[in-house]
């Protein structure tokens with residue numbers, strides 16, 4: 151048994167806290183997915199999911215998979231083996247995606263930055279400038295690198311593509327951004343965007359959500375990559391028939407997604423984004439008050455969904471995470487790969503409020519003292535709560 155009293159403080163950057171309403175909505179028996187209720191439900195989901203991508207022309211696909219499967223779906227439906235793509239390596243998740251791109255036999259121009267920096271868009275610019283014959287077929291970029299807490303500027307990527315009138319597809323990993331950070335598929339000309347249910351949507355893992363714009367759908371008609379389970383065309387055939395599913399969906403996740411979207415729309419997507427801005431800002435204020443550094447090297451890349459906190463070299467950041475779990479019933483994120491032992495991560499995304507975050511920050515202060523980095527108890531909490539006091543709006547339904 152592994153019981154601890156009270157609520158567990160889940161502060162990893164996914165999987166995130168599932169709201170009670172969503173848990174209750176999913177607590178149901180299986181149903182026949184061919185009976186009319188499930189297609190009717192699916193129809194509403196496909197319409198409403200477009201809103202979180204901020205698209206009116208994109209077509210969403212709800213794959214029974216994770217973010218990794220959603221990546222594969224985005225790539226194999228739009229590209230052919232040997233196609234040249236430009237991909238930015240800035241942390242563990244972009245690294246894993248590049249590994250997938252290479253294993254799928256694309257010809258990847260890897261543009262590497264220090265972990266803690268954003269995508270090097272100067273290199274993108276020079277690559278596009280010299281690619282007069284348009285050999286580059288796609289730009290792949292992680293909007294929010296969850297390993298380092300770095301958010302890339304997608305509007306800038308679109309501008310560079312437009313400046314060079316380059317037709318490459320823009321394929322975006324929005325796994326730890328969509329529904330938490332400002333994301334505008336249509337406005338930024340994103341051709342394919344993907345996310346996973348266990349991040350900002352605050353659902354269990356198991357849905358890989360892919361949204362394909364018109365240019366990507368067109369590309370899928372001639373893309374030669376082998377695909378079966380993730381083939382958009384199979385879904386599109388069933389969309390036309392109004393039955394929606396080429397194979398069995400998770401009934402419970404569909405009801406969960408309905409409830410999750412309802413909660414998000416009730417709060418208002420823009421308010422959800424503002425809430426994440428507050429959570430991110432308050433976390434950074436606390437880190438500063440502790441005298442620690444953010445792994446993210448410049449303000450322009452600060453992430454409002456995850457903060458990777460650098461510890462001094464004489465501290466093992468993994469011990470912070472272990473201690474948190476063993477003594478304080480809290481989960482923090484480990485540093486991954488190149489930053490293992492050097493950072494611990496505070497995930498502040500999904501169904502989470504300001505007072506919950508203050509609990510986390512109070513816990514981190516005790517843990518830091520425990521592991522030998524002295525901080526004044528309450529210093530980070532004071533900085534964060536002073537900011538919250540001036541910035542938390544009234545709850546709209548309770549005014």
Ligand SMILES: Cc1ncc(COP(=O)(O)O)c(C=O)c1O
Nearest residue numbers: 216217218243294296325326346
């Ligand atoms: C930015 C990003 N992309 C992709 C993934 C992979 O998603 P999954 O673990 O759901 O396959 C993750 C997982 O944390 C992620 O943070």
